Amino acid sequence: MENSLNKKLLVVLLLIGLGAPFVVYPVFLMQLYCFALFACAFNLLLGYTGLLSFGHAAFFGGAAYITGYLVKNAGFTPEMGILAGTLAAAAMGFVFGILTIRRQGIYFAMITLALAQVVYFVALKAPFTGGEDGLQNVPRGKLLGLVNLGRTYHLAGKSLELNLYYFVFAIFCAGFWLLYRTINSPFGQVIKAIRENEPRAVSLGYRVERIKLLAFVISAALSGTAGATKTLVFQLASLTDVSWHTSGDVVLMTLLGGLGTVAGPVMGAFTVVSLQTGLSSIGSWVTVVIGAIFVICVLLFRRGFVGELSRIIKKVFEGDLPSEDSGRIQGRQEGKQAPGPGAASG
Amino acid sequence: MAQWVLETKKLSKEFRGFLAVSQVDIRVQKGCVHALIGPNGAGKTTVFNLLTRFITPSSGAIFFNGVDITKKKPAEVALMGMVRSFQISAVFPNLTPFENVRIALQRPLGTACHFWKPLSSLDTLSDKIMELLEAVGLQQLAHRPTVELAYGRKRALEIATTLALEPEMMLLDEPTQGMGAEDVERITELVRKVAAGRTILMVEHNLKVVASLAERITVLNRGKVLAEGHYEEISRNPSVMEAYMGSENG
Ligand SMILES: Nc1ncnc2c1ncn2[C@@H]1O[C@H](COP(=O)(O)OP(=O)(O)O)[C@@H](O)[C@H]1O
Ligand SMILES: [Mg+2]
Numbered sequence: 001m002e003n004s005l006n007k008k009l010l011v012v013l014l015l016i017g018l019g020a021p022f023v024v025y026p027v028f029l030m031q032l033y034c035f036a037l038f039a040c041a042f043n044l045l046l047g048y049t050g051l052l053s054f055g056h057a058a059f060f061g062g063a064a065y066i067t068g069y070l071v072k073n074a075g076f077t078p079e080m081g082i083l084a085g086t087l088a089a090a091a092m093g094f095v096f097g098i099l100t101i102r103r104q105g106i107y108f109a110m111i112t113l114a115l116a117q118v119v120y121f122v123a124l125k126a127p128f129t130g131g132e133d134g135l136q137n138v139p140r141g142k143l144l145g146l147v148n149l150g151r152t153y154h155l156a157g158k159s160l161e162l163n164l165y166y167f168v169f170a171i172f173c174a175g176f177w178l179l180y181r182t183i184n185s186p187f188g189q190v191i192k193a194i195r196e197n198e199p200r201a202v203s204l205g206y207r208v209e210r211i212k213l214l215a216f217v218i219s220a221a222l223s224g225t226a227g228a229t230k231t232l233v234f235q236l237a238s239l240t241d242v243s244w245h246t247s248g249d250v251v252l253m254t255l256l257g258g259l260g261t262v263a264g265p266v267m268g269a270f271t272v273v274s275l276q277t278g279l280s281s282i283g284s285w286v287t288v289v290i291g292a293i294f295v296i297c298v299l300l301f302r303r304g305f306v307g308e309l310s311r312i313i314k315k316v317f318e319g320d321l322p323s324e325d326s327g328r329i330q331g332r333q334e335g336k337q338a339p340g341p342g343a344a345s346g
Numbered sequence: 347m348a349q350w351v352l353e354t355k356k357l358s359k360e361f362r363g364f365l366a367v368s369q370v371d372i373r374v375q376k377g378c379v380h381a382l383i384g385p386n387g388a389g390k391t392t393v394f395n396l397l398t399r400f401i402t403p404s405s406g407a408i409f410f411n412g413v414d415i416t417k418k419k420p421a422e423v424a425l426m427g428m429v430r431s432f433q434i435s436a437v438f439p440n441l442t443p444f445e446n447v448r449i450a451l452q453r454p455l456g457t458a459c460h461f462w463k464p465l466s467s468l469d470t471l472s473d474k475i476m477e478l479l480e481a482v483g484l485q486q487l488a489h490r491p492t493v494e495l496a497y498g499r500k501r502a503l504e505i506a507t508t509l510a511l512e513p514e515m516m517l518l519d520e521p522t523q524g525m526g527a528e529d530v531e532r533i534t535e536l537v538r539k540v541a542a543g544r545t546i547l548m549v550e551h552n553l554k555v556v557a558s559l560a561e562r563i564t565v566l567n568r569g570k571v572l573a574e575g576h577y578e579e580i581s582r583n584p585s586v587m588e589a590y591m592g593s594e595n596g
Binding site for chain 1: 398424437440460465468507511
């Protein structure tokens, strides 16, 4: 029953997505999709594998530059440009992953940040990135050489970039579906197991480094897809895309919406991007407002708002399940034995 | 080919000048339940970590079925058929017991990296999963979050997960620790049941459990082997009694 409910919900969302550009400014929607895909890709790593990367802007922005350059200067069609950006991000993810995947916790976060800063300086200094200006006026081009993505339709006094909108919407849906499939796959089970108890996964014979590396590469690749798509939407690849602010934003989006939930990062991205856009008149105070909302959310809903919502829905549907007989004692005993991993690390 | 499934030669581990395990020779016979006992801090868990290659020995060698595994990786050792449990309960708490067991069962399928396949590709494992959960009395709780299970049931789940790999040898680190009498009995029976057809090396504090299960016992004290033999021999050994009782009371 829950399954058919989900299917109905999905169809409704799909219809909303198809109709949305007639109601809401399409470029804003496309921006939402790009960041939502970015956050979902990031969540594969943070929420499902348990790895906190502080350098994901390197993949988002790196792909943005590569796609921008290829489309603008090498005559790539938009879909080939995005594909190239995605593959480049995957390759960068592989290199980052090789260098970081053996590290744990804060060291992992710090090294990913350091590597991302290297990418930032390359973007600043390299001859083909446009330095402080970035790559501007990237053409939107023709999809498959046929459909003009730059075309705007004029309806009721509004100009709508419908071709580009449906292209971006399709990319978002495909990326989201791929991540959903990844999470609900044999591989998805194993990364969750690693997140839950890595030494145990090792003791069951899993080569956790390879598996974590694959998760990292998938996450980087789809972050790249998001960044590449963003370049076509704004016709711009800039230093902001590779900066640590962007790395921080995606952490925020994911935590806000709910770590390790499928829809959470989408909601988180929508919230953060809406606030940034809606409050842009107050300048740098946006950061303060978002920071305050973040603090409130963390205090009120530990699981993020989607996590909290799904818990409430579950409760309503299933009734409050009493926990197993000695559930309370169990907490105490585990507290006592908590300092485990030290004994297992070499 | 040696008759020993597991054999260590002068196995030692030093932690920054502190000799936690010193010149340990343990030999475990095929098909045997072998207990490793000793006071707290004797180095039992460290020996387990060495055997399963979670930590690297300072010196000495480890042989599994005559193969030198001293330089192997922990996952490789597991693939060779020696699977351990942990002193702290080693479950995947936010997965269900069903999923916990499935993680172990799916490993031999070699689909760990198949991110494009649906979960239903694992449906063929369902019967086997339920069979294993039934063996440890968890079939009713198969789809509840594991965090909600009582402690004893988590240990049982851990054994079911380990069993799923059909390991030739199981290493159990204090499987009955922190349990009430009823759970202790249940786990004891479970270990007896799963011991059929495989070798078990277990660390255990509860001497009643040791007496009823173990065919051979190695006593460890301050990182060294103090004695080895049958339960009767061990329990008559005065230096064992002294080391064991002395620090048990202290
Ligand atoms: N990773 C480690 N670093 C430093 N000392 C350790 C480490 N692991 C264990 N020890 C020390 O080695 C000794 C043996 O510990 P352990 O093997 O856990 O004992 P047992 O399991 O027999 O109670 C203890 O004194 C402990 O403090
Ligand atoms: Mg111990």
